[in-house]
Amino acid sequence: MSSGSTNEDLLLSNRDISANQLQTYRSNNEPTLMTSSSGMPIGDKICSLTAGLHGPIVLHDACLLDEIGQFNEEKIPERCSYAKGSGAFGTFQCTTDLGSSITRAHFLDTRDKQTRVAVRFSRFTSELGSADTVRDIRGMSIKFYTDCGNFDLICNHLPVFFIRDPILYPSLVHAQKRNPVTNLFDYDAYWDFLTLRPETMHCLILLYSHRGLPNGYRYMNGYSVNTYKFLSSEDRVSYVRFHVKSNQGISSIDSTKALVLAGMDSDYATRDLYNTICANKELPSWTLCIQQMNEEEMKISSFDPFDTTKVWPKLDYPLIPLGTITLNRLPANHFSEIEQLAYSPANLVPGIEVSPDKMLQARIFAYSDAQRYRLGKNYAQLPVNRPLNPITNNYRNGHMCLNNQNGAPNYFPNSFHGATTSSHFKESTYPVEGNVARYECSNGIDDFHQAQRFYREVLSADERLMLARNLAKSLALTQQFICKRALENFSHIDQDLTKDIEHFLSLQRPTTMEDRSIQTDFEGKI
Template sequence: MSTGSIQNTVSSSEALFQLNRDVAANQLQTYRSNNEPVLMTSLSGMPIGDKVYSLTAGSRGPILLQDACLLDELGQFNEEKIPERCSYAKGTGVFGFFQCTTDIGSTLTRAHFLNTRNKQTPIAIRFSRFSSELGSSDTIRDIRGMAIKFYTDCGNFDLICNHLPVFFIRDPILYPSLVHSQKRNPVTNLFDYDAYWDFLTLRPETTHCLVLLYSHRGIPNGYRYMNGYSVNTYKFLSDDDNISYVRFHIKSNQGISSIDPTKALVLAGLDSDYATRDLYNTICINKELPSWTVCVQQMNEQEMKNSSYDPFDTTKIWPKTYYPLIALGTITLNRLPTNHFAEIEQLAFSPANLVPGIELSQDKMLQARIFAYSDAQRYRLGKNYAQLPVNRPLNPIANNHRNGSMCLNNQNGAPTYFPNSFHGATTSYRFKESIYPIEGGNIARYECSNEQDEFSQAKTFYRQILSPDERIMLARNLSKSLVLTQQFICKRAIENFSNVDQDLANDIEHFLNLQRPTKMEDCSVQTDLERKI
């Protein structure tokens, strides 16, 4: 065979190989096709002549301290990682836009990006898993996060959503304990079944979220096929200063799809980045861009006061029968990050980032998050994290904050104090917060919900939403997770679920009995991955 024939054969084989690979796998090949080679430089821009060998005194001599190239290489490597998020660590992100489609004008909110028909607002969105660690699987049973940054004309609005409409707890003082119970045991460095279920069963308000999580909704088929729910309650302020309370619903236009637990277990071993890969390839192919419809449920002041349950309770939903969805616009994702670390890992969210027309409500979880998120970003990224390109708002920044590590915008020579007489940053009464009365009473540590009704909404979901087959699946999924906990914890869990429905408790106990070993030698260890799925 001639040399030319061999080269043609190799080229054909390579082309066939590339065709059989997905878009994400071909990222480096795509880069090579679109770029020319570049000259390597130091951090200061000096061209580098050799990056293969260290500078030594003779071929077997010691390394020299003057090898700045080596020192930079090692020093930069040591600090190229930043602390992972305490929760929602594993995730991916994409960019796109929100387009307002409503005609409601400013009667609902004075936030322009939500009340101006056809107005487009750039967004960044990050999908994640609640109890994940970096490197964990995308197909483990867990709450998924959907955090959206709207780059509006009046600053950034950060909307933090989950794929389930309720959360485990409603008082923020329990949040660190919730996260700790789902992390590794500090002695064994393994997932602790007893800690997980002990905490959850000691707090009956977690039951509603648990029933949703262990149903077929617990493992979404990638990020495109799930909804997002704010869970927290926000306050809308109209141009007429009317106040209403809202919860956001981000409805997938692709529909809702979940993964069977058996398939999820296989995927966890074969492709731990299943959801990330699906999102990347879908957008890169650029045929059908993922989209969601942004809606809100609205409750006026009187309805809030007359509600039979606490509307700020994050373990409760607002029934759509009484508070129907109001569509505001559509989110479309159309751009992948050019660098995951710069644009996604350094993407920083905080519920404290609000815009005129959207305010905080009395939601205790939301109020605590405005500190917790911002403080976490200062720890992860530094004092000036908001100045990073992906976190910067579109409108100019003017305030009294200066200096600090990695300061990118020190606002030139503007005055650093307020008030001042030299054209420094000033305020406008047009953007003052709304005024609302507070309830009188004693300062104390109050239970967030007075009626202590932890099970009625979970009961409605179980009896009216789930089919008979889905109820059996729920019981089986719960039993798989409960089987390796201690008997007294199992008993407490079954008692909690009996308050949802006695049939559910009976089915869980039935499946537990099938899985428990009858002899000591029959006892086998279930893996952490199997429990979570």
């Protein structure tokens, strides 16, 4: 090997792994022949066909038309929520002997049974290209490719959510998006909505604590937030919440470092995940657990177990480990395997069902509908979304259909051995009573008690001060009446919290337009 080659190899080995992308993923050692999308070899990709040196481009330049036409449509609509994300693939290994005593779900019925998984990490209010280190809820969605279909478990890195009624979800998102005229983030809109809905306080103090800035995706937990129903082999019903506990431990970054990283490495969390799996040393892993509540416990619970703004106390409902998720493979292509990776809470398996959780029930429709908009009617046929078991149903045709199921009858019932059903997989039954009406979920509900316990019993004195400082930085950019309303809400959690916020506000509120202009969108959210 020449000295030049040795120096080049040394240089590559000393670089960040993700910096060697082209070296690692180049197609071949020798150039390959370029073709059109129809497979026709290309003779020249530098010049368009023109009538003479300075003449117009001719319409029959199929190479040019193919190039431009493909380029025009190479992007698909980004997700309305959780737009920027990263992901990887791996396995889930069941580690419990509980088996069918808690659920009929096959991927949980045998110790050491392995199930393929696809995991996507993301930010709630992100846009494509935004920084990984902005204070925001992180998403952690897991697709289990089981032998009875795909199970999609959609989690956040905080155990509660802002709202409990799905009709408010579009408003929650709109309040955190750019103003359609100025194209800027609006702090008045953000805090106006949140302070008008006191149930947001629990999620808010979690978000503005140190937990709001996880140190990359590897060092955060995932929580289903929603409540699911488990059905055992003996038809026993229980209700569960999923926890995905990081085996790397929990680590956060402070707001100053987050601000620096946003400018120096906006893909900080993405790069960390890539480098860790690419190095193939300490592969990231999480322990999948549940909290479980039987029907009798559900009836006597002091809080609504289906309320997504509430946690289930671990002393009353301890974690039950189910298995380990380990990520060991990066996507071969980010667009095909991550951007087109489609999750929906509607993707359930026998033994796991929907509970009366209102947010979960609305998400059953919302996610699938969003994927049809983004990817097309047949998004479930894309390789990354396709289940392992054969698909037999009455669905045919449509945009980009990859599996039309030959000529089998696509109507039911039929006399020609088409797809049929089995009573073995029927959903459980449950009674429903009451008048159909629009019920205000918050009537008689204490929106502050659990937030109060987190503030007083979980956070240290330094962490409580950090929380107040973080809230003040954002509230400083709002109008006085909105800030006053926020302080009133926080006073129901603890008077000391309100006093500390007021103290930091006196230090941080801009007094002039010039002072205000130096505080960027990012600083406000930090």
